[in-house]
Every structure is written in C-alpha cells, then in structure tokens.
Amino acid sequence: MGDWIVETKDLKKYYKLGENTVKALDGVNFAVKEQEFTAIVGKSGSGKSTLLHMIGGLDTPTSGSVYVNGKNLAGMTKEKLAIFRRRKVGFVFQSYNLVQDLNVYENVVLPIELDGRPIDTEFVDQILDLLKLHEKREALPNTLSGGQQQRVAIARAVASKPAILLADEPTGNLDTASSHDVLGLLKIVAKQFGQTIILITHDNDIAQLADRIVRIEDGKIVKGSGFHA
C-alpha cells in the first residue's frame, strides 16, 4: 500500500433515480500521500463530492473499498464511522455548516468535546490566532461574515488534530478576496500541523494551489489518480 494515507479501490456508488441508475462513482481507484494537498476537479455532477464523502465516511459505497490510515471504512458501523470522523477527519463544507447555537469557540472544540478528550486550549488558541478569530471567540455564527464563518469551519476541522482535511468547495460561497484568504489559511494551517488536504473544486484557478490535481468525469478519474504519480 506504500505510504498512502487515503486509498480507494474499485469504488462504486450507484443511485436509483426513478427507473434509471445514476453511477456517481464508477470504479474509482485513487490514492493520496501523507501531508499532500490534492485538488479534485470536475464539473457539477461529475462525482467529486461523492468521492470526498466516501473518503470522509459520510456516505457508504455500493461496492469497493476506502482505506484511510490503512483501515477499511466499508466494514465500519455507523457509530464507528462517527468516531472515525471526529478523530481522523476534519471537514470544511461550502455552506460552513456551523452549529448556530454554539459560539465560535464552542464550535471549534465541539468534535473534541464529543470525543470526551481534554481540550488543548493552547493549541486551540494558536489556531484561533492563526485564523484571526480570537476576538470573535464568543460570537455566534450568524453574526459573522461568510469568510469568517469559513475560517471557523477550518479551525473546527483542524482543532481535533485530524490526519486529513476534507474541503468541499470551501470557497463556493465567498468573494474572490475572501476565497484567497481562506485557502491561504487552510494551506498554512495544514502545513503547520502536518495534515493532508483533499479539496474539491470546479475552479481550475483554485486547483492550481494544490500539490496535485485529479480530474474526475462521469464518476471516473480521468487524470492523476495518484497511483502512477
């Protein structure tokens, strides 16, 4: 398996849509090295988000396998997948997906608290400082701008010290300036804490920031699977 931190083998995800079967992923073989920044690009409906969700344990495949840190997610129960997510994966969604009732700090430490681990307050403060959120630590999400909310989402993704950061169109709702700001920070944070990033985007300019670009079309990887890099 080499030093792949993420690896998928013949990964398939089929949906039933009326009488038709939609092949969201159709035999994807894909791998990512540790601390690598990979961008998955593709058009809308190409299957890129589905692939990311499979890697993050948010969805289950129709067939095939997903290995993260050498563990196959396909055989895990729902409970184990949830625990896997909060320990190994940090998510950054396009629409931020913050818990509206919790303030910035509470949102950031939520995965750690759910895991029952003690909070490394020094580390969290360091992240908040890095993401320029220290002043906003008691603010509620709906009082923040889109860029600020996305920074909170990044802080939350990083705070539990996961091995992988999964970002699904993280700049989709942001203006150009904020987009660059957020991506820059994401990269800096990941580098500083030694994390692997897998980023989904349909924007080629953004993809250029990554170490490696993988293109996906109609549920199949057409360029840069990782195995032959």
Add this chain to the structure above:
Amino acid sequence: MLRNNNRAVVTRMARRSLTNNKRRSITMILAVLLSTFLLFSVLTVGATFFKMQRLQNIRLHGAQYDAIMYGATEEQLKLCRENPDIVRMGAVGVAGYVEETPQDKTPNAGFIWADSDYWNEMMEPAREWVKGDYPKAENEVMATPKALKECGFEGVDVGDTIQMKYTTPSGSEERTFTISGMWDGFGDKKAFFVSEAFYKQSGYSLAEVSSGRLHIEFKQKIMTQAEQDAFINSLNLGKQQRLFFTADMGLSVQILFGILGLVLITCFCAYLLIYNIMYLTVAGNIRYYGLLQTVGMTCRQVYHLMVEQMLLVGGVGISGGIILGYTVSFFLIPITVRSLGISKEAGKIEIAFHPAVFFLTILFIGFTVFIASQKPAKMAMRCSPVEALGYRPKTGAKKSHKTGKGKILWRMAGEQLRKDKKKAFIVMLSMAASLSVFLCMTTLIHSQGAREFNYNYMDLDMVVKNDTIKKEDLSEHRQIIDEKLLNEFKKTKGVKEVHPVIYTEITVPWEPEFSDKWMREFYEMWMTIPYEDEIEEYKDHPENFGSCLVGISRTDLENLNETLETPVDAKAFEKGETCILVRNDLSFKEKELLGKKVTCTEYADMENKRTFEIAGLTDETYYNALNGYPPTIIVSEKVVNTFVENPCVFKVGIRYDEEYDEDTEGRILELLQQSPDAKDFSYDSKIELMEYVKKAQGNMMGVGIGIIAILALIGFMNYVNTTVGSIQSRQVEISVMESIGMTGKQLRKMLVMEGMLYAGGAWGITITIGLAVTYKIYQSVNYQGVPFEVPIISVLAAMLSIAIICMIVPVLVYRNLEKKGAVVERIKGFE
C-alpha cells in the same frame, strides 16, 4: 381606481397550497379538530360531571332542595310563600317513632309526614320506584322495604296491614296500619310516611324544631354568601331554629368559578396547541411565502391567503371536531365507562347536553384559530422576499454568549430550550396544564371517591348498637353486647380491634354553678316550654331528667382528644378526676365551662355520687347513648366500672385488618344473626355506606376519567408536534453534528436530555402553579368538605409518563429523520 379582483386567485392558491402540502394541512386540521373535540367534550363531559354531582347531592339529601329550615312558623311560611325568589317549598314533619311491633321489640324506624310538594316534586328525583298512593287516611302508611325490614315485616306488600306500637307527643298507642304504597331510592328509608291527618293528631307541629323541616328551592342556582345571609335574616329565625343551605347551593359561586377554571385551562391548552402548530408550520414554510412575494404577491394578498387557509382549516377542523366530540361524548364514553365496569356501580350513563355547547365551541375555537394565526401571518407578511428565501428559523436575537461549562450534551440540550424561551415555555406550559388538570381531576375524583368519605367516628368498619337502650321502660334495657359476644368479635378472623363503649343512666342534681346554667341553655335551645316552668320539678325530682355517664377506653380518649379544642390530660381523666361533656349543640364555649364541677348520681341509687371537673367539650355525638336534658358525661371506662356494677355496652366499634373486608363483615353479621337477640341489634357498616354513596355518585368517576383522557391526549399532541417541528427545523444542524463526529448514541442522549428538561419544566410548573390552582379549584367545588389530599401514586405515575413520553418522542422523531438517508444526503437535501 378599479378594484383588481384577484380574490379568486388567492382562494385558488390557498386551496392548492393546502392540497399540495397534505402533511402540513392534515397536521393543522388535526390540531383544530382535536382542540374542538377537546373543548366540546370537556364542556359536555364537564356539564355531565357537574350534573351527576348535583344528582349525587340530591340522592344524598334524599330530595331536590337548596336550603332546609328546622321548624317553620306560620309567619315564616307566609314570608316564604310571598318570596318571589323561591320556586318551590316542601314541608316534612317528624310524626313519631315506632316503639315496637309484634315481630321486633326494638325497631329502628320513625313516622314522617311530607306535604304534596315535597313528596311529588322534591323527592321525585331521589326515588327509584314507587307503587301505590301516598297515605290519606290516619291509618295508612307509605313504606320502604328497609323500614319494613327494620320492623320485622318481610314479604308484605301494598294493601297489606301491619301492626305497630308507636310514640308521639300525644302518647303511646298501638294501631293496625294499611300499606297504601311503597317506594325505594335515596333518603330516609327507615321511616314510614304517614298522612296529614295522622300528623295533625300526633301532637307535633311544623313550628317545632324537633319536628318541622321546611325544604326550599330557589329560582336562582347561584347565590352569594351575602344573598344567603340576607335571606336567613329576612326570616327572623328563633333561637332554636336553624336554616342550612345545601353544600352545592352554599358554595354555588365557588363551584361556578371552579367550572370556569376548568374550562379556561382546557381552552388555554387548545390555544397553545393551535398557536404552536400554526407558528411552527408557518415558520417552517416561510420560504414559500417569500417565494410568493418574489413573484409579485402583495403583503395584503399574502395575509388574505393565510386567512383563507385558516378559514378552510378551521371549517374542516371544527366540523370534524364537533362530530368526533359528539360521537365520543354520546357513544364512546358510555361504552368505555361500561367496559371499565364503572357503570355497574354507577347506573345509567346520562350525558348532559346543551345547544350552547355547540356555539361556545365554534366561537372559541374560531377565535383561537384567528388569534393563533395572526402572529404567523404577520411574520409571513413582514418578511422581505430575499430574507424569506434564505430564511432559517430564528435562533434568538443574541450576538454572542459566554462559553458554557459542564457536559457538552447537557449544554447543547439546554441551549435548545434557551434559544427560544417563549416556545419552550409554551410547550412546558401546555404539558403542565394537562398535568395540572390531571392532578386536579384525580385529586377531585380521589377525594370525592366513595371510600374517602368519613362515614363515622374514628373511621371504624362497623359499629354494632344495642337497640334495647332506646326503650322507654328502663327494665327493658338489656346487656345484649356481653363479654361472650365481645370475645367472639375479637376472635373473629379479620377483626383487628374491638372498642366497646359502656354507659349507665344517671341523674345530674340541680346546683346553681353548673347544672342550672346548662338546663337554662338547654331549654332555651331545644324546648318549647320555659325552663322556669320546670325548674322546681328538676330540683325536687332530678331522676325525671335522666342522662348518661359514658365510659371510654384509652384508645377512644386518644382519638377524642384529637378533636378537642383543648385536649384533656389523660392521667387525670383515667383517675376519674376529670370528664368531657357532649355539647349537644348548645352555645357554651369552653372557657365558660372548663374547670367547673359536674356532679352525678347513679339513676337507681341517688346516694352513689361522683363529681368530676369539666376538662373538655365535644361535639362528637358518637358517645351519646340516650339524649337527656342534662349533659352526657364522658369518663374513663374504669370510672364507670367502679361507679356501677355491670354497666351496659351500648355500642361496639369494630375495625378490620383490611378496610372494607367483606368476608370479615360477613362473619360479624353471621354472629349477630345467630344471637338470640338478633332483632335487638342495629349496625352501621362502612361497606354499606360506601355502596350507598357509590350508587348516589352515579357515573361521576367515569366522566372524570374521560376528561383526564382527553386532556392527556391534547398535552401529548402538543409536545409531539413541538418536538417534530423542533427537530425538523434542526435537521441540518443535527446532520452537521453527525458529520463532525457526533455518534447516533450521543445524539439520542442529547435529545433525551432535552426531553428531560421539558419534563422537568412541566413538573416544576405543575407542582407550584398547578398545585395552587388545583387547591383553589378543589376547595371551590368541595361539596362535602372532604380534606384535600393529592393521590400521590397516580400523580407520580402521570409525571413519570410525561417524562417517558418527553424522552421517547424526540428519539423516535430522530429515528424517522435517520431514515431519510446518509448524513451527507440529509445536509444536501435541506440546503
């Protein structure tokens, strides 16, 4: 400007919106329907409940009247006849008592005369059946099976003759009576009704307090205390006379407030349910209203759209609710009550119905729908199209909050309640209202239940009495409750305690300090002749003014002491230094008599004399052996035993191991029947009295259970709706939390905690405000003056049920949510 007729479009859209959003429409219609059903049922069932309670009182009183006056002079009768507020009057006169019959030497029956108004109208609702005619001739009687049994006449019928020796003020006489009629039902069944001719020759008159009873029924069913007092004052009652209002009339204003309170709570529950559902529904669909504005609908049109929707929802819901309410009230409740086996004891189920219930229900629910829809409608109108399209349920106006302490799940659960305090409070209030009504109804039913009535002194299971002591001729007084019988009682299986009470006849000689004062007051209170006319005879022949010395056990004293204003010292009482007097309704206060000495002599031996210090005054009539003019003196049984040889046991109180144990009672009755003196015993049985009260209560219990069931359902619905709404509006948040690693177990735990907080809030409101309101309502409808007692077990069970429901419902709703697909599908689906 020409009016743009766009109503048709709005109406069409309102209809389409309802038909296209079936689930939402059904929820709203169901809310209106259930509220209508609730109100209709509560009004109907409530009216039935109070009708039954009134019927119970009529039965317990033996007739339908609002006030009773003891003794009525011609002048007072005239005043009553002229009083426009009085709708009916009925007179009854005590006409003597049966001394003996060929079959029974100690019958327990009397003669009474009733005028036609009383017999034909006032007594009619309390009678179960009647045959024959009311007596016209002097030698005719109207009998009950019980009165005939008391006198040893069994198997006789209308037209038969019976021979009775009776006593009236005119003297003792023996006569053969013809049974002109028979009846059974409720009231004084140990009496023979006699003719007016008999009453007139008996020597009694209606003006005498000891004979005349005037029953009065008023036009108005609600009389304030002031009106009652004014009426009493208008009659210029003599010192001996008394006028009592029946409990339901006496407390009519409070009862009305009690009913209003119950209706208000019910209406409040209905309002909360409708408001909550409407609010949640509109809040959940605000994007739809925003979309309508985006495509050009004006605020006014949005408002009309909502009003039309409410009209449709209200119309369908109210009609359905009334049909359902009608079906349940008139068909299902009687069936349920019957299937619960209640009606066997309760008799016929009579549902009270008044057309006003229809109109009240429609009016109130229509108004509630209107009020409840106003805020959501305004919310939809005020929302700008752009805001509406991006609308997410408000999470409060706060910009920030301090980082919480404690367990994350508890904190998050608490935050759900804190973020919309008003909604959380409404839900808690709604559940608390249901729980409070449950508390109130069960307390009422429990406390007013047949078993809760205090049937007799010390709450004994049975009191066996020696009827021979009622004989005029002292030589006929016999010791029929002797040691042997007492021992048999004690040995009877299931008997826990046996409390004999002994007495001996005494005289209380005249002396100026106490007995003179007592007799003066006694004559003023109870006699028609002045004390002065008889004082000399009393001084010379105190034996003509007999009384009783009653001996009680230590246990009896302890019980009696609990009822006294100033408890007596047990040691001094046991030693024979002090005594307690039976007050006999005289107006003496303790301070006037306590510390004074009373002297008595043995009836048969005036030389045998004892003097006691008066240490207490009691109103308890249980220890009255014979009613004499001088006081009944209660002392320790040891004192009576040393005062005379073989004092007579005049009654014995029996307590069973198990209350209301019919088997033990059967064994006791068998012992009495086997005794050679079987006919000379009479008894008061708690079981028999309970059966009587139960019968009189009719289906009151069943109706109460009906009210509780309906309200519980409404409270439950409200919580379920709120929970469904709350979880649905948080679907994204819940899925987000799952996405960042919250396990299903943790989520369920958090939802259970939320439920626990809701339940805790509802409990808190119930045991504070709910309990206070319950107490107030209870006191206002407490006809019988039964002490307030909360049925702890039922209430705890209800509280536990609420907690379980509060914890289970959110988990079930979440389970339903989980079925909508994987976490990511749910997040995408709601975005």
